[in-house]
Amino acid sequence: MTFRNGLNSLLRPEDSVLLLIDHQPYQLANVNSHEPQMVINNTAGLAKAAKVFGVPTILTSVLAERGGLLFPQITDVFPGQEVIDRTFINTWEDRTVVEMVKATGRKQLVIAGLWTEVCVAMPAIHALGEGWDVTVVTDASGGVSVEAHEVAIKRMVAAGANMMTWLAVAAEWQRDWARAEQAAALTNVITQHAGGSGIAYLWEQQLLNTPVPSTTG
Template sequence: MTFRNGLASLLRPEDSVLVLIDHQPFQLANLNSHDPQAVVNNSTALAKAAKAFGVPTILTSVLAERGGLIFSQITDVFPDQAVIDRTFINTWEDQAVVDVVKATGRKQLIIAGLWTEVCVAMPVIHALGDGWDVTVITDASGGTSVESHEVAIQRMIAAGANMMTWLALASEWQRDWARTEHAAELTDIMKHHAAGSGIAFLWEQQLLNTPVPATAG
């Protein structure tokens, strides 16, 4: 059952599975909805967060021989994992991908990819029809224009998908800072990928480690 409100609707690492779709040079070359560097940063942060929280992550490309390999920033996070290369534009029509996702036994399906209006929207809408609880990470995705990205998001929301950003997802997986088993890894990811939040944390550490001046007598 898919819940849209209440505690049960929040994402949990033990129930999540992540599919990263077509983060490749060909797609990045015509990415116009975002700063391309930001999408590389955000998709890398998303991959690192999934690894930190033990979330199974499927890497898939389309026609990699022509479109290029998935960004090394992502594959370096999973150095021993094979990438599933497809001919299907719609990832959810590729049985090899679907079988790997189903084998995880999880039902909270999280998707990010390039381009939003094509290689994200099609599998999201397809998987929703198959009964999956689907979340799209919008800032680790991107389209050929601002309009195409935004219209795709509207289309997927209308179909029943949930929209999040990578830091919101990681925070939802963490849920409670008293859960210390992943806190250090998440903090390290934020330091390297969350811009102002990461710098603010480093500044906080500097201040905490700065001796308080002695009061003049």
């Protein structure tokens, strides 16, 4: 295996494209690797972070008539955007999706979806074989069991994929807090979706805006 290191191995918003796969009711109903609400929250946070940094995001479902529409927490981030509905289980065999990814001109492919062991692993391994730099967002994905999720991660790592969580992806896209415009927007996403980190930030703002009691009498 060739290990990629150095600054150029980190994610760059100008070279990233996000592919969100099958975040649908049918798949969510049998996610047992994570608490389902966390998958929804983390995927929404990832989607909003992509929008903050101008990362093209492709939305896709499989047999939506039977499996249900993508979660509104995702589609509401991209109002009016078409969701590509597939028959292929392996998204990377759907030429419409692949051509949309290629049309962005980016080479860092970031993937999250349900289920990890099927609808994430297949396209990740397929794209790796075609030379793509693939990152899988593990906490915006989920499997039918902890074992299924973890075995899929091991399989993709062995194939050369990177594994990250959604907040790590967002931080790597931000890279420098001096990017003030993105920092302000990302901070808003963090307060909404990053749990304790978001609450801690709000608490910090409360303390900074609380007058120091006078000690003079």
